[in-house]
Amino acid sequence: MNRKIDMERLTQLAGLRLSQEERARLQTDLEEMVSCIESLTHIPEAELAETALSAYAPSDAREWLRADETEASLPLEELLQNAPLSDGAYFVVPQTVGEEKE
Amino acid sequence: MWLREEFERNVACLQEWEEKVHSFVFLRTNEARKEAMREEELLAEVGEEEARRRCPLLGMTLAVKDNLCIKGMPATCGSAALKDYVPPYTATAVERALFAGAILMGKTNMDEFAMGSSTETSHWGATRNPWDCGRVPGGSSGGSAAAVAAGMARAALGTDSGGSVRQPAALCGVLGLKPTYGTISRYGLIAYASSFDEVGILARNAKDAAALLSVMQGYDGKDDTLRRKTQDAPPSFEKGVKGLRIGLLKMGQEEGLNEEVRESVQAAARRFKGAGAQVETVTIPLIEHALAVYHVLSFAQASSNLARYHGVLFGERVARGDWEEMYEATRAQYLGTEVKRRILLGTFVLSSENFSVFYRRAQSVCDALRKNFAHALERFDLLLGPTSATTAWKLGERLLNPRQMYLSDSYTIPANLAGLPAVSIPCGTDAKGLPIGMQLIAPAYREDLLFRAALAWEELSGQAQYGLRQGKERWKNMK
Numbered sequence: 001m002n003r004k005i006d007m008e009r010l011t012q013l014a015g016l017r018l019s020q021e022e023r024a025r026l027q028t029d030l031e032e033m034v035s036c037i038e039s040l041t042h043i044p045e046a047e048l049a050e051t052a053l054s055a056y057a058p059s060d061a062r063e064w065l066r067a068d069e070t071e072a073s074l075p076l077e078e079l080l081q082n083a084p085l086s087d088g089a090y091f092v093v094p095q096t097v098g099e100e101k102e
Numbered sequence: 103m104w105l106r107e108e109f110e111r112n113v114a115c116l117q118e119w120e121e122k123v124h125s126f127v128f129l130r131t132n133e134a135r136k137e138a139m140r141e142e143e144l145l146a147e148v149g150e151e152e153a154r155r156r157c158p159l160l161g162m163t164l165a166v167k168d169n170l171c172i173k174g175m176p177a178t179c180g181s182a183a184l185k186d187y188v189p190p191y192t193a194t195a196v197e198r199a200l201f202a203g204a205i206l207m208g209k210t211n212m213d214e215f216a217m218g219s220s221t222e223t224s225h226w227g228a229t230r231n232p233w234d235c236g237r238v239p240g241g242s243s244g245g246s247a248a249a250v251a252a253g254m255a256r257a258a259l260g261t262d263s264g265g266s267v268r269q270p271a272a273l274c275g276v277l278g279l280k281p282t283y284g285t286i287s288r289y290g291l292i293a294y295a296s297s298f299d300e301v302g303i304l305a306r307n308a309k310d311a312a313a314l315l316s317v318m319q320g321y322d323g324k325d326d327t328l329r330r331k332t333q334d335a336p337p338s339f340e341k342g343v344k345g346l347r348i349g350l351l352k353m354g355q356e357e358g359l360n361e362e363v364r365e366s367v368q369a370a371a372r373r374f375k376g377a378g379a380q381v382e383t384v385t386i387p388l389i390e391h392a393l394a395v396y397h398v399l400s401f402a403q404a405s406s407n408l409a410r411y412h413g414v415l416f417g418e419r420v421a422r423g424d425w426e427e428m429y430e431a432t433r434a435q436y437l438g439t440e441v442k443r444r445i446l447l448g449t450f451v452l453s454s455e456n457f458s459v460f461y462r463r464a465q466s467v468c469d470a471l472r473k474n475f476a477h478a479l480e481r482f483d484l485l486l487g488p489t490s491a492t493t494a495w496k497l498g499e500r501l502l503n504p505r506q507m508y509l510s511d512s513y514t515i516p517a518n519l520a521g522l523p524a525v526s527i528p529c530g531t532d533a534k535g536l537p538i539g540m541q542l543i544a545p546a547y548r549e550d551l552l553f554r555a556a557l558a559w560e561e562l563s564g565q566a567q568y569g570l571r572q573g574k575e576r577w578k579n580m581k
Contacts, residue, residue: 005450014405014449015412015426016442017434026443029504033447036505037394040463047388048470066326078190084419091414094425 003034105145105161108256109138109205112163115253116207122235125249127168127226128176129208134163137205157203158317162310164204165255167212167246170196170301171290179292180214180224180242183417183436193290194322195259195301202317207255210245214438215408216266216294218242219510222501223440230497231274232570233536237494240270240510243304247274250304251570257305257314263295264396265489265514267302268526272489272539275528276568277556279303279311281319282329282546283521289324293407295400298518306567308556311525315549329547343558344378346551349478351487352385358509360492366530366538367488373562374486374555384478384485388471392516393508395471398451398464399519404441405448411437443504468519475520479545484555488513489526489539517543525552527559528568 007027011018018026073079076089085092113131120126141161145153154160166172169179171189178184200206213223221229221244231239232252239248243260247270250258260267262280271278279302286301293299301318305311321328350371353364375381413419413432420431437445451460478485490513500507517524523546526539544551560566 010446010450010453013453014445015409015429015433016437016445017430018442019434022439022442026439026446029443030447030450032505033397034450037398037451037460037464040391040394040398040467041459043388043391043467048466066323074190081190082187082416084413084417085421093414094423094428096425 003031003038005030005034103142103145105142106138108161109135109163112207112254112256119232119252119254123230123232123239123248123252124227125165125210125229125245125252125254126208127178127180127211127224127245130175130206131208134205134207138163141203141205158313159199159203162204162257162313163207163255164199165207165210165246165249165258166196167243167258167260168209169212169216169261169292169294170259171292172196172206172209175209177209177292178225179216180212180226181411181436181438181441182225183411183432184292185225185418187416189290191290193301194287194324195318196290198318199259199314204257204314207249210243210249210258210260212245213242213266214441215292215404216242216261216263216299217404217440217444219265219269219507220495220497220500221245221248221270222497223438225438228497231494231536233275234494234534237496237536238273238499240273240490240494242266242270243278243302244270244274246304247271247276247278250274250276250306251568253569257303257310259314260302260304261291261294262300262302262514262518263298263400264518265511267304268514268524268539268541269490269511271304271526272528272541273494273537275531275537275539275570277305277308277311277528278489278526278539279305279315279549279552280517280524281315281549282523283518284327284329285319285523285547285549286315287320287322287325287328289322295403296407297403298396298400300518306569307560308553311556312549312553340554341558342377343374343555346374346379346484346555347482348374348379348381348555349384349482349485350381351389351485352383353487358491359488360532362532363488363491363493363538366532367486367540370529370540370559371486374558377558377562381486382482384482386471386478386485386516387474388467389474389516391467392471392519393512395464395467395519396511396515397447397508398460399468401444401448402452402461403448405445405452408437408441408445440504471516472520475516475522475543476545479522479543483544483548483551485543487541487543489541490514493532493534493536493538513541517541522546523549523552525556527556528565529559529563
């Protein structure tokens with residue numbers, strides 16, 4: 001099956017803007033890749049594990065939970081030093097919420 | 103004394119090779135020299151035994167992949183999105199290696215966000231293979247592999263989510279180890295696919311790799327996938343492969359396996375057998391689906407992990423319009439094509455209409471594959487096969503063909519899906535004189551078996567030190 005990908009919706013979901021050239025190239029690549037991963041849907045159920053959700057770690061990590069304790073974090077100024085824009089206390093971003101209407 | 107001499111040999115290799123190979127994106131030779139001098143002073147003051155007790159990695163020059171954070175040093179991940187990022191903390195793996203005496207030479211080049219198999223997608227340009235500078239070093243830890251191969255560092259740290267340590271190790275003719283998932287903390291590793299990301303080791307011999315693993319492994323309270331049970335002392339290795347049960351993985355033609363690679367791996371299997379190992383052919387059911395499973399799961403996780411590069415918390419920003427416009431414009435400008443490709447496929451398989459069809463299904467196949475590996479490793483101590491289907495290919499040859507590039511990892515991905523430890527060891531060269539790597543996979547937490555076989559192979563092959571200078575002529579003699 002050759003699935004047609006809705007690039008408009010996909011780029012919107014991914015938060016990616018593509019040039020026309022990029023969009024055409026990636027659409028072809030993605031459709032080819034989707035046809036490859038579709039092979040997974042043809043594997044007989046009998047060959048698969050019963051569990052559907054994986055825990056990848058073969059370790060004993062699942063037996064443990066971190067203690068629910070607060071710890072000191074890195075200093076604010078160090079955390080903000082890489083911010084593209086900050087006011088010294090907060091990350092500065094474009095306005096995300098409209099002005100309150102009276 | 104030996105320590106300073108060894109350090110200066112590395113610097114001489116740097117001067118000879120770095121311009122041709124471009125392994126590093128950040129070098130700190132002068133600081134490293136001061137550290138080497140301090141270690142030499144310690145050596146003179148307390149003697150070798152005490153100096154090694156204090157610093158198990160005494161004198162070991164180390165290169166670190168640029169997706170591992172070191173406080174105050176750039177960590178660009180090969181991306182324009184992080185070109186000026188300087189992390190405020192140090193990765194546990196690096197911190198432990200440096201504490202144990204490793205001498206940091208610099209940060210190494212990589213595919214952007216570790217997404218690639220050739221180290222050609224870096225914002226800083228491609229790294230070249232020192233065995234043939236017209237060819238790729240493999241990836242994504244290509245800078246680390248090339249640095250070790252050319253003698254610019256004695257060892258290096260890389261990261262391996264689908265083969266990014268083992269495959270470049272094979273293509274550059276050095277040893278590459280991916281430990282069991284949950285062995286080395288990922289604190290300070292810039293995430294790509296969290297269920298598979300691991301810190302790995304590139305080295306010129308098994309002893310160095312074992313020493314590095316020994317100091318870096320173990321719980322640090324900062325990565326909850328880590329195993330709590332830790333080994334306090336380096337494992338003692340039994341000698342030789344006598345009595346080891348080795349399963350030779352069936353090598354089909356599907357992945358475009360090169361005939362010289364196949365013959366080289368089969369010759370290694372015969373040598374192991376000649377040294378007393380029991381060798382039998384084995385097949386792992388569902389292994390042919392590993393690549394598809396990896397694409398679904400890792401790309402989905404990448405699409406989630408890379409959502410953070412939106413120009414707010416760190417990295418670059420395109421200051422334009424409202425929030426949404428800024429977000430999209432920043433990602434459009436600063437993320438490369440391969441990264442966008444993986445984010446898009448990841449978003450596709452996570453979308454509501456495809457989640458069950460692809461993501462759940464891939465998890466289910468991954469579970470089954472892991473069980474199939476566990477079943478095989480009840481019969482065998484180690485599984486043997488090629489690391490890469492081919493030797494190093496020419497620069498640019500696969501860059502515009504993502505499917506062909508993805509196939510480069512088809513032999514390494516299964517161990518990541520199963521979370522198992524695996525090592526790539528040089529086992530010969532092809533007719534062009536390019537290195538070939540074989541891969542050994544062990545049961546979870548049985549890195550000691552990998553080291554045992556790797557040490558035995560050093561004796562069997564007469565290769566005490568892998569790498570370009572040591573290897574090229576000796577492999578010829580072995581033939």
